[in-house]
């Protein structure tokens with residue numbers, strides 16, 4: 437990628453004595469994660485491109501883990517934010533009534549909810565996805581007066597204790613340091629623990645008063661699992677689950693934090709199945725500009741909260757309301773954006789299936805809309821996925837990994853990415869896969885003996 441002239445930046449920020457990343461390594465907690473995979477110091481973002489302080493540009497196929505569906509710093513939003521700041525508009529306002537919030541609510545109701553015949557009330561939570569999930573679980577338990585929540589293998593819902601209780605990943609669960617209770621897991625359809633009759637099993641267990649399982653208050657799921665490895669639940673499964681939940685008086689919660697806001701094509705990921713969840717969690721890209729915001733949508737009769745029963749200081753990020761309104765107005769007033777997402781998704785799918793997957797047997801491709809995964813579980817394993825991500829980064833492409841043992845290369849480009857940049861990123865990915873696949877013996881094994889890459893079994897060093 438081309439170098440950019442960053443003289444002004446360089447003048448304002450002279451290079452640190454110990455090297456560009458020394459301050460982070462010495463003073464920032466060991467818990468740092470993404471920066472280990474992408475060890476550049478970034479200074480600018482525009483559209484689908486990131487620029488590091490050494491001037492190197494990167495194509496961003498990670499998009500803030502799905503928080504930047506509309507790309508970095510879109511001008512039409514930036515202008516509104518600047519105007520608001522210049523007029524000394526509010527930045528923070530707890531959950532007070534403000535003009536910015538009213539305009540967001542109006543836009544969201546009229547452009548997103550009403551055309552889809554969704555009659556939800558909106559609850560603004562603390563700003564993270566985990567806040568939305570915690571809120572949804574608490575509400576479901578309050579409504580149903582039952583403690584248990586059903587979840588799915590491979591499900592990933594956030595890092596707070598309540599969220600971890602419904603998250604599958606053992607390593608993440610262990611980090612809670614306490615017993616994670618009041619949850620029960622079922623095999624996710626299409627995932628590695630898939631069984632042909634999950635719904636039948638759930639139905640039997642829910643129906644039998646002697647099954648040993650207390651009826652859950654709710655079932656929570658991602659209709660396309662993100663961190664779990666890009667597994668797409670079939671629409672008929674979602675319809676069956678909706679029917680099962682209704683019949684047993686169990687609430688259905690869709691965690692659309694990563695798969696929502698257009699990521700799978702439609703605004704909500706469940707639209708493709710024609711189902712209406714009882715509760716929906718949104719975060720990440722709802723803030724429009726990467727600004728923190730999260731909300732819970734609930735069917736009207738579920739809104740049994742007493743005033744102030746669930747509060748939080750940061751429920752009124754006014755800049756996020758302004759950015760979110762602008763993004764919804766610009767992209768969701770017609771179905772054109774959905775068509776564009778699906779067209780670009782088709783381009784990604786064709787390239788992955790026809791040009792990249794054939795580079796080696798065993799690569800599995802999965803996805804929907806602009807949410808794609810290339811799984812190397814049977815094509816070299818975690819170390820190969822890690823090496824491909826590393827070589828992509830060296831060539832100027834940011835792609836993260838996910839799934840069991842991080843074997844899946846995850847593609848989450850901004851939904852607004854230009855075709856030329858998308859193709860350029862895919863070409864980098866192609867070249868990295870081809871290069872790694874062509875290596876007869878690998879030096880990839882972290883600390884291990886060189887082995888043929890396609891029979892490689894060692895677990896990669898974690899991120």
Ligand SMILES: Cc1ncc(COP(=O)(O)O)c(C=O)c1O
Pocket residue numbers: 501563564565566567569592593594595658662663691692693694695719720
């Ligand atoms: C599906 C899903 N739910 C919840 C979360 C948690 O969001 P946050 O990291 O903002 O707490 C994530 C984050 O990646 C997610 O992908």
